[in-house]
Amino acid sequence: MAEYRINIEDILSATDGGLDIILAVYPQAGESLQGRNKKFKLRDNDKTPSANLYKNKDGIWLITDFGDGTASKGANGIDCYMRENGIDFITAINELAIQYNVQGADPSKAPKPIRTTEPADPKQAEEKYYYTVREGFTEKEIETLFPKYALTFIGWKKTGADGKINEERQKRAHERVEEVCRKYNFWALQDIRYIKNREATVYSSNEDYPMFAWIEMHNKQSFAKLYEPKHIDKSKRFKYSGTKPKDFIHGLQQAEEEYTEREKLSRTEQEYDDEGEPIKTKKKAPKVEKIDQLLYLSGGSDALTAALLGYWVTWPNSETAALDEFAFKKLSSIADQVIQLQDIDDTGIAQAHAKAMTNLDLYTADLPDELRAKKDRRGNACKDIRDFLQHYRAYDFKQVINTALPYRFWDYKPNYSGKGDDKVQIGFKYEFNNVQAYYFLGKNGFYRLATPTEKDGYMFVKVEGNIVTQIKGNEVKNYVHKFLKDRYMPAELRNSMYKTTQLSDSSLSNLPLIEINFDDNSKHDQYYFFPNVTLHITADGITTHKPGSVKRYIWNTDVLEHHFKLQPDEPFTIWMDDNTGQYDIKINRTDDLFLNYLIQTSRIHWRVELETRIKSLPTQERQAYLDKHKFDIAGPLLTEDEITEQKLHLINKIFIIGYMLHHFKDPDKPWCIFAMDNNISEDGGSYGGSGKSILFNVALAQVLHQQFYIGGRNPKITENQFIYDGLTPYHRYICIDDAHEFLNFHFFFDVITGKLKVNPKNTSPYTIPYKYVPKFCISSNYTLRNIDPSVERRILYGVFSDYYHNKSETATYLETRKPSHDFGKNLFDDFTREEWNTFFNTMMYSLKFYLGTTDMIAPPMSNVNTRNLKAEMGPDFEEFAASYFDEGSSNVDQLIMREEAFKEFDYKYRKGWKTQRFTKALRAFCKLHNYELNPSELHNSNGGRIIHKAYERQMQRDGTWLQTDKIVSKEYMYIRTHPDKPINNSLPVVSIKGDTVQDLPAPPDPKQNEIDF
Secondary structure, three states, X not given: OOOOOOOHHHHHHHOOOOHHHHHHHOHHHHHHHHOOOXXXXXXXXXXXXXEXXXXXXOOOEEEEEXXXXXXXXXXXXXXXXXXXXXXXXXXHHHHHHHHOOOOOOOHHHOOOOEEEEEEXXXXXXXXXXXXXXXXXXXXXXXXHHOOHHHHHHOOOOOEOXXXXXXXXXHHHHHHHHHHHHHHOOEEEEEXXXXXXXXXXXXXXXXXXXXXXXXXXXXXXXXXXXXXXXXXXXXXXXXXEEOOOOOOOEXXXXXXXXXXXXXXXXXXXXOOEOOOOOEOOOOOOOOOOOXXXXXXXXXXXXXXXXXHHOOOEEEEEOOOOOOOOHXXXXXXXXOEEEEEEEOOOOHHHHHHHHHHHHHOOOOEEOOOOHHHHHOEOOOOOEOOOHHHHHHHOOHHHHHXXXXXXXXXXXXXXXXXXXXXXXXXXXEEEXXXXXXXXXXXXXXXXOEEEEEOOOOOOOEEEEEEEOOEEEEEOHHHHHHHHHHHHHHOOOOHHHHHHHHHOOOOOHHHHOOOOEEXXXXXXXXXXXXXXXXXXXXXXXXXXXXXXXXXXXXXXXXXXXXXXXXXXXXXXXXXXXXXEEOXXXXXXXXXXXXXXXXXXXXXXXXXXXXXXXXXXXXXXXXXXXXXXXXXXXXXXXXXXXXXXXXXXXHHHHHHHHHHHHHHHHOOOOOOOOOOEEEXXXXXXXXXXXXXXXXXXXXXXXXXXXXXXXOEEEEEOOOOOHHHOOOOOOOOOOOOOEEEEEEEOOOOOOHHHHHHHOOOEEEOOOOOOOEEEOHHHOOEEEEEEOOOXXXXXXXXXXXXXXXXXXXXXXXXXXOOOOOOOEOHHHXXXXXXXXXXXXXXXXXXXXXXXXXHHHHHOOOOOOOOOOHHHHHHHHHHHHHHHHHHHHHHHOOOOOOOOOOOEEHHHHHHHHHXXXXXXXXXXXXXXXXXXXXXXXXXXXXXXXXXXXXXOEEEEEEEEEEEOOOXXXXXXXXXXXXXXXXXXXXXXXXXXXXXXXXXXXXXXXXXXXOOOOHHXXXXXX
């Protein structure tokens, strides 16, 4: 037998120190999480916030409540749960252990009936339920049935000034409960029995497990709806005894009887003659006073609760039962207002809307959305009247009922012609009812959504399920007209709606303002939405859900219009090779066009493989090799190192795709994608045509529909103050395509790690917070310039081979090769349905791979670093340095004057550089050639400089040097071409007229200190 022992620490640990329990019981306690001194109201009737939430030194969350004198002793989550549910400690920890899946929970300790068996009564049918009624209700049964504030309303266990319960008042409250229950045919049960194989299994109620039944008559036959409120399986709380009627409305008979009594009372006002005959009079017959408010609720327990507060109530056999026009007319014939109040879960909301759309005069009352933030004893979101009155008072419920509205968005009154006895009704006058109209439109998904991108500060949207669409005001108007037309409404009504000005944009500014959370991600997961399925992607896998079942709102433009089928086999497998410490990849399918494109753009060594080494094969085998290895990242003609390098480039691209598809903005990963070509031309650029734009401007846009495009060919685009005009928090990424060599990249990097200010045309500037700033990707045929560490850590490079290229006079390619040459079709434009499905699968599996990584996966950086260093130098300096600092020259491996090198360069190229720019280029040259600049052994000055005495030399106009007699302190430089070469620290002898001048270290010149060489 299993041993059940619950550890209190386990419960607190599983609930974040009890915080989850506290927030489930008191959602408003979340206010205190904003700061230690932030207080909240523990009770609804508190005039000022007095309760506080804090974590003690042991990591346990506690509530102190100054309102009831418990300030000195904090209450933990278990204490709060016991207090709010009125249960003992043992019951509380067992319920919490079950609810939070804590080891030691004992399902057998959950409340349960007493089970026995006995022979079945001969009159009892097989596989049917029977019951035994017990008179009256115990106090514990009443407290199980009714929520706290419903009982408070009737004075249940109300104490006097002496703190004692007023017994007389308690008796009246108990009688009130019994009166309501009898009125609606609700009874306590002694037992429920089920007959099978002529044996009766008897389930007897007890103090901890009460059982009840609504016992009704229909067509002269009895049936009962059995109710076990504490059944461990919530779905099994209700059973039926007898034949369940199809469209039975509980409470209707009671309401009709009440109306009949009122009708009788109205008849007593009729005057009669001496013979008992009604006296004829021109006075109208007395009007029967209808029931003021007749509630139509979702279930019996809610109905009993509302009835206890004094309301007339009705409810169907099941929550999803339809309220047809016939039934509604019957209800409305005896009541001024028929008011439905359904549960506020998805089913209840949908049912309420369907009933209101069928019966436009049916009033609908709405429980507040904030109720769903609270939890019931089973840990589920609160949703119904019983839950409401566990947290709110009867007065609050009255306010909910009194604000009910019908969907009918017009008023009407008789329209007469003629006067006096000749006056006849010729129809109706219709007037637009603004309040009811905005309610109707809101319930049909029409709202305003606040946005800084619009001049008025909002946009009109239509919400259908979890899909949000931006619309124009005239679409709201069209919906109203179509609604009336489809309902075959009279022409007079439709004309009045065409004539009204209440459907103008200015009037529609009164539509409900909605707040929508469009977050579809977290740090570890991402959702994607297709018309037929919703995908949930994590590092562990991809799961599918029915459309609309995931409660995440998205823009209609983010729905991927494809009938998606998840392919169980991943297109690739990537793993970390423990032997090499590097990632490796295996391609699992060869018919994936997009993956093949990624492979081709990662074949850095394609020329070596397909143009050089292939010649080592017999002529007759060459074409077979090309065919077999057409899309092979690891062709056998390559070396192991070359294969590894190509694979890492491919893995890097898959990683980049996953990063871009993950909408979450991780402050630890503030990366900008920079796509560049691997092949380097003589000027430090590339020839283009490598396929970068296919990935970043086309492929990503198939999934990330809300792309913000910036053409990068104009180097002055960053000077445009409206560069981000039209950018919203809903854009998924910013694509800077084909960036110019001299585009100011730093302009974009400044916003990658922070918020972004948008200066739109014709409206006020606004700021997008970091969380919603779209991710950036830049593609360019050129490399970055002036790279510093702050820029470097923001860059995630993507390097593209020149497998795809254009033949030209300046390039050495033998042909032009495009993706369409490989695939026999254009990517995306010519995809079949299956090819589209494979593409989307590849994208989703790339995201799955990314979510399983922790660090950046950069491409092999050899060529990237070479290009960056060449860009840092520029072609002119590279040409100068290659000659001036040639290893065979006298300008390396010895001290030379820095100023002379700088002026030699400036004289030849007239660049107008400052010394700092010259220094950067010099450092890049040395780094490119693995030279050491200014070895530390030669430093003799603050700031790591080399200072010596020398005769001043001046450059003449013709580029020659003239030495003067003036001795000055000069800064020297030293390029060491090989680490094994000994340092030569000797200087040329400085002499004047045969006299030798000793070289002495000079104090550093303050001005020279400003030059960081």
